[in-house]
Amino acid sequence: MSTSAVLFDLDGTLLDTLDDIADSANRALVAQGFVDHPKDDFREFIGDGVQMLIRRALPEANRDDATVTRVVAAYRDEYARGWNVKTRPYEGISSLLHELTERKVHLAVLSNKPDEFTQLCVAHYLRSWPFRFVLGQGPEVPRKPDPTGARRIANGLGVTPSHCFLVGDSVADMATAKNAGMRPIGVGWGLQPAERLRQAGAEAIIDEPTHLLSILDHEGDTR
Numbered sequence: 001m002s003t004s005a006v007l008f009d010l011d012g013t014l015l016d017t018l019d020d021i022a023d024s025a026n027r028a029l030v031a032q033g034f035v036d037h038p039k040d041d042f043r044e045f046i047g048d049g050v051q052m053l054i055r056r057a058l059p060e061a062n063r064d065d066a067t068v069t070r071v072v073a074a075y076r077d078e079y080a081r082g083w084n085v086k087t088r089p090y091e092g093i094s095s096l097l098h099e100l101t102e103r104k105v106h107l108a109v110l111s112n113k114p115d116e117f118t119q120l121c122v123a124h125y126l127r128s129w130p131f132r133f134v135l136g137q138g139p140e141v142p143r144k145p146d147p148t149g150a151r152r153i154a155n156g157l158g159v160t161p162s163h164c165f166l167v168g169d170s171v172a173d174m175a176t177a178k179n180a181g182m183r184p185i186g187v188g189w190g191l192q193p194a195e196r197l198r199q200a201g202a203e204a205i206i207d208e209p210t211h212l213l214s215i216l217d218h219e220g221d222t223r
Contacts, residue, residue, distance in 0.1 A: 003216055004159040005106035007150060007182070009168030010113055010136075011046055012190035014093055015125055019086035021046060021079070025057055028074035034058060043191040047170040049112045049143040050075065076114070083117055089125055090189055092209035097129040099213055108133040108153045112143045112172065132157060145175035150182060167212065174200035185212065 011017045018039060025045075026036035037045075037057060045056040054071045055063050100107060109131055111118045118136025133153045135141050141149040154161045166177035169190020177184035178201055186197030188207040197205060206212050 003105065003165055003183075003219060004163040005108060005132075005154070005157050005165070006100060006212070007108045007110050007153055007164060007166045009166075009170065009173050009190075010109055010111035010118055010121060012169035012192075013167060013173075013187055014089060014109070015087055015121060016090055017083075017087045017121070018042060018046070018191065020082055020084070021053070023085070024078040024082050025053065025075055027078045027082075028054075028071055029057060031078075032071050032074055034062065034071070046191055047112065047172055049137050050114055079117060083120060084124055087121065087125065090209065094128070096209035096212060097126070099210070101129055103216070105216075106157050106159065107131045108157070109135065110144070110149045110153060110166070110176070111136045113137065115141065144170075144172040145179055147176055147180035150176055150180035154180070154182075165212070165215075167206075169197070171196060171200040173197075174202050177201075185215070 008014050022039045022042040025042065030036055045053045050072055051068060054075055055068050058067060058071060097107065107129060109118065109122055113136050115136030115138040119134055122131060122134045133156055135149045135153065137143045150166060154164055161181035164182040165185050166173060166182045167185045167187060169187045170192050174184040174186060174197055184202050186194060186202035186205045188194045188205050194205045204215060
């Protein structure tokens with residue numbers, strides 16, 4: 001089976017955004033009268049959109065919709081000021097994207113990050129590569145694991161979903177791939193443990209970015 005496109009998650013897959021997200025969320029929480037969290041706590045908070053991020057970070061007794069909405073607004077303001085302080089592409093991402101581009105594999109980003117911040121991050125950190133589609137969560141793109149965004153990308157590229165990899169670091173990414181008829185590939189360097197991704201149906205776990213190329217090469221050997 002020939003792979004025509006690779007759809008990447010953003011946070012925890014292409015970019016190490018943990019510090020900037022945690023710092024922004026903690027500033028918002030403290031400003032609204034709540035306690036902050038150790039950075040590693042955010043590994044469990046991130047991945048299902050900004051509303052869920054804040055809901056998980058709030059004390060259980062304060063997760064009503066009004067409070068969540070208020071703290072989300074504060075977080076958005078903080079993140080708008082601090083989205084590019086410590087964020088960096090993971091080691092090996094540039095080599096992977098360069099090689100995929102050389103092979104003429106279509107590239108796309110599908111993230112549960114709000115679309116405005118997804119666009120900012122890709123334009124700033126990943127501008128050297130030709131991403132055909134960049135979709136973050138918004139009114140027209142329900143958050144993963146809803147397959148709407150993944151299917152929109154495949155349709156826009158004119159490729160069959162089964163010829164697409166969806167590469168990510170979360171259970172939601174693996175579920176999105178399965179829901180969209182794509183092939184789920186988990187990353188071993190992200191925010192959620194590799195074993196969790198295997199249990200969620202990952203076809204393979206790659207331990208460093210260019211290992212994805214080995215999977216593509218294997219396909220070439222067996223065609």
